Amino acid sequence: MITTTDLTKVYRTGERDITALDGVNLHVPEGEVYGVIGQSGAGKSSLIRCVNLLERPTSGTVTVDGADLTALARRGSRTAPARRPTAELRAARSRIGMVFQHFNLLSSRTVQGNVELPLEILGLDRRERAAKARELLDLVGLADKARVHPARLSGGQKQRVGIARALAGDPKVLLSDEATSALDPETTRSVLQLLRDLNKQLGLTVLLITHEMDVVKAVCDSAALMSNGRITESGTLTDLLATPGSELARELFPVGGEPTGEDRTVVDVTFHGGTATEPVISQLSRTYDIDISILGAAMDTIGGRQVGRMRIELPGPFEDNVVPIGYLRQQGLQAEVVTAPTAKGAPVPTLAKEGAE
Template sequence: MITTKGLTKVYTSRGREVSALRGVDLHVREGEVYGVVGTSGAGKSTLIRCVNMLERPSAGTVTVDGVELTALRGSEHRAGRELRAARSRIGMVFQHFNLLSSRTVQENVELPLELTGLDRTARRRKAAELLDLVGLGDKARNYPSQLSGGQKQRVGIARALAGDPKVLLSDEATSALDPETTRSILKLLRDLNQQLGLTVLLITHEMDVIKSVCDSAALMRDGQIAEAGTLTDLLATDGSELARELFPLSEFGTGRPGGTVLEITFQGDASSQPFVSQLARTYQIDINILGAAVETIAGRLVGRMRVELPGSHQDNVVPIGFLREQGLQVDIISANGVLA
């Protein structure tokens, strides 16, 4: 649904060139919620603004729903009309709501419909349907100043849906909200994704957002994609930086000198298997559990455990092989007191 290839954006500031994006390749499948995470300055906002052509890339291509937007130029000619039509199928939700204070909630939602020339009766009917969809049917006559932050963001989402988009872009839509409100907005985005078949691309600096709502994710650093994939695949990938950020065990110990410390990741059916007791009985070894946690990530039960086995790595080759044969991901954290 969304594909970028070699996407590059260079700004000129005080005679110097600054590269915000450096050859970004991204693929978002139809119907998924895809998160892009990274620290400030990583290029996330520039990326999402290039996807809907609020910023024109310096190089590379952007294709949304089969239309290569970068091939269309904004002008009075046919290509300009095609670009506007393509952008109308992309909804955008902003961090700071961008609501007009002089308009009621309903009038804010109607605004994009006014710009398309839709008649007043049809506008009102459509806006009322959208406000019901986001749970604000009773706030239609209120003004933005009378709403909470979460309610304002719901109005912003309703407005973004006014053009019946196939794609919804979210630019740090929850970063200004408290945790409880953030959870409710994320649930709304997931519900809209499922009810309307929306493809959602969101950017965030919060790993909890990725964990709670996304199917796939990409880690951005210095204008590039450092790592990307479905959350399930990432969690099953040895050495995945995103997986470690999604499910950190850094607070747990690294064991005692002379032992081998393993980090075991299990998903789905494997989470119900008593593999620790099986390992202890089969090989008659004492296992020291240093820490464990279980969470739901992308709607799937995922667990991670850090254990210490007595002896060196070489002494534990067979037990480690046994764990991997059970479908578990096993990472060696340290052996003989030396970090791997």
């Protein structure tokens, strides 16, 4: 549904060039909620603004729902120069909704009036606008606030108005730029649930920009990690959790804990699917008659399935624990060796470091 290829954005300030996007390749499948996460300055907001061409990319392509927006932006005529949106580009962008962090509501208009604004631009008459706006407000749970002005709304209600307004053009794609970062945790959960409900009810593809891992865990099917203008890692959450050495997996389910002694092997174990509810660790302890220490654990539910990670400590060097680690992998778990002194003080084998089977 959304694809960027070698996308680059360079901002020129005086004699200095600042590269915000550095060859970004991203693919968001149709019907998914896809999160892009990274620290401030990673390039997330530049990316999402280039997706709907609020910012013109310096190079590369952006394709949304089969339309190459960058090609449409380059087309011009005497009446519509290339630096201004063409009719084709405007039509393509009308199928992309945008939700902003700070709501951007007009204080002089009522809630219904704010939702009607894009409908006015689309040329609907007064009766059509009113009917459509009421329908959208009912969809986001604000039918009773139609005649209220934004100043009388809570932050969460304002964001729901922003979402209703973004849906006015019946978009196939919804872009969310840090839409919940100004909200309290409870309100954040309700807005994220609304986005997920809209994704399912309307078949919307949602591209969500955030710096909060909890947002990704709560609502996303897939995610990408951005750093210094580049995508460093991407995939479905399930695949990421099963990938040895995944930075996103570590951030989504952080586990801490240091070895309690020098002669110990520390292993990060990832549970997903049916294994998340099985007593695998206790079975391991009984099967091999070893004492296992749990140094840290993080469990959560993603897509209705329990997923989690656990850091365990096994007694002895790596050579003494090859078979127990193999047992964990045979049970369908991802087992990644974090710390493992060897009997002779040699480096840990590459196989153990990578957590491969």
